[in-house]
Amino acid sequence: MSDPKTFFLDEEEIPFEEGQTIIQAALSAGKFIPHLCYHPEFKPHGSCKLCTVRIDSRTVTTEDGQSVKIPGRAAASCTTPAQEGQHVESEVPEILDLRRTLVQMLLVEGNHYCPSCEKSGKCMLQGLAYDLGVMDPHFPQYFSKREVDASHPDILLDFNRCILCELCVRASAEVDKKNVFALSGRGNTKHLICNSESGKLGDTNMAATDKAADVCPVGVILHKRHGFEVPYGQRRFDIAPISDNPVQYAPVKEQV
Amino acid sequence: MRHQFELETAKTPEALKRIVIEPVSRVEGHGKVTILLDDDNQVHQVRLHIVEFRGFEKFIEGRPYWEVPVLVQRLCGICPVSHHLAASKAMDMIVNGGILTPTAEKIRRLMHYGQMLQSHALHFFHLSSPDLLFGFDSDVGKRNIVGVAAANPDVAKMGVLLRKFGQEVIRVTSGKRVHGTGSIPGGVNKSLTAEERDYLLKDADQMIAWSRDAVRIIKQLHKSNPALYDVFGDVPTTMVSLVDEKGTLDFYHGSLRARDKDGEVIFDQVSYQGYNTLLTEGVKPWSYMKFPYITTLGEEKGWYKVGPLARVQNCDRIPTPQAEEERAEFVAYGGTKPMHGSLGFHWARMIEMLCAAETIKDLLLDPDIMGTDLMATGPRREEGIGVIEAPRGTLFHHYRVNEDDVVTYANLIVSTTNNNTAMNVAVRDVAKNYLNGHEITEGLLNHIEVAIRCFDPCLSCATHALGKMPLEVTLVNAQGQEIDRMTKDSEGRVAKGAA
């Protein structure tokens, strides 16, 4: 048997199997790369760009003897296959800045009032904001006007918090075989819709036991009549910050 | 006879000078006092304006009900627990008809009494003791908590540690010192561990002792200067509060009782579920804040006060021994009639703080607070009303929730709104007695603020804005032109002269 292939993540050697993406290999090796739209059970989507890394930066020596770093290409690690001998930079200042900016843009684009959000303490966007040291939203708040869809007997949708990651779309289509969700519109007007004539979730065949009901990384898809049942200090990211536990990082069904 | 509308509206406002005290310092939120004076500095009109945005109710409408107890804490930076619990009580009605397990009720009580302790300590030591210890027109540079710490380090230390203890009770029961999540519709999300209980219990006796000391301080002030303390900002009025089924003081739950200014019971054991017929929220063209009154008595006679002075004189007894002793002495001091001087609020407030400290200890010794049965279930309802005695007085939360679990109607009457007319009357009383005919000085204006502060108006509750603001006084002539101005920054530095 030949030696496993490896690449370098922030100078650390990471083994990988043929066909694995950079993020898959990193997470299985216990190395955290921030991500929002990636989920180990679904095909990568490559939309949130939180997982951006820089690949194969080079240092060249100029004629006058100075070393100059030529940055490698930036790529979404969730869609980029790992390659033998590759040098991947993740925890470097420029990339961390980029991720902070992305998180800030997401925070102002929706209406994220963390203190009164049931997902607080287990929300991946909030968890990443803390982990990346995002201290303020930086950009002016968008104050987008979005409604709540409470038509389903067991599930509430609060569109104010949607980051358009399409995990629910993928879960409903691929696992639940229902196609309950889709994205509609473009650019600024892009938004999540429910596939029913009325556009209401209550008129779809969604069930509370569906995979799609427990996949949302933020606080859009919520089980009704449950809120704040886990006290401060015992919530998921109170116990360990998001980056401490890369393997269990993907959304799991909450114990309620 | 004194009339509540006296000095509310001047006969010929056009011919008068206007003084605007804006905003009132050491009061959270945005309040403004306008005084119209004639050329001889005679007071003709005094109004306390509190800028209230009704937007918060609209913000709650459309939200899922389980968010509301957490959401409403944003109303107020200094007593969020009161809103958290009043909303929880209303939502209990909706999710199970209003029942709680013994553990849940006691954890909530513990949280609430912790809140009462920290809020009363903050009010008395940080906001009011500078006026009380140094005098209302003492050196403005020293008239603050730093000045108190320099002159009376023990008093300042007591204040800081009492407040901290109250905050720790809140943290242990709700998860955080400010804006926790402990109370949820139908129960609580945590009880206490033995370590948490012991951590609080070790300081409980000291808190009781310090609270008793605080009562002694304010009692002494009354006895040493009754001519000031007993009559300043006199507002003889009806008093409204919750009492339990035996007429005992209870901050967390009970029925409504009202006594008139002479102490005669007007109504008793009235369920707060009928608050919206019992009370009418009056409006006046010059203020955004409502002026509630007891419907059957009408707008002119039905206004009332809430808060410590109302509660301590409304109840028949206080359930803890030391506070009850102090209540009896307080009532005896007043003689046959209730006390209505606004400074009496501080005395009553400290008796309540003592009651809170004693109750916290009793609750900590109750094994139920470590129970594991946290949630109760029962039949669902559409409407819920939750009422609580917040540190500043009776607080009403009222919601309707549709079958989709979304709030369709919200109405809140906060303590400060309940006291709106009474505060206006107190301010007018002080303006008439202290400002009439005098050149306006910072010290005289501070008398107005002292009267407002007695009521401990949590203006941020009413205005949904946070932060202490400096004082600005503008003297305007009859044409509306500013002729003089006095400003005081949050450090107490005073500057005079037109801008």
Ligand code: SF4
């Ligand atoms: S609802 Fe949640 S899972 Fe679906 S697209 Fe929005 S953020 Fe992603």
Ligand code: FES
């Ligand atoms: S996680 Fe890779 S782009 Fe979103």
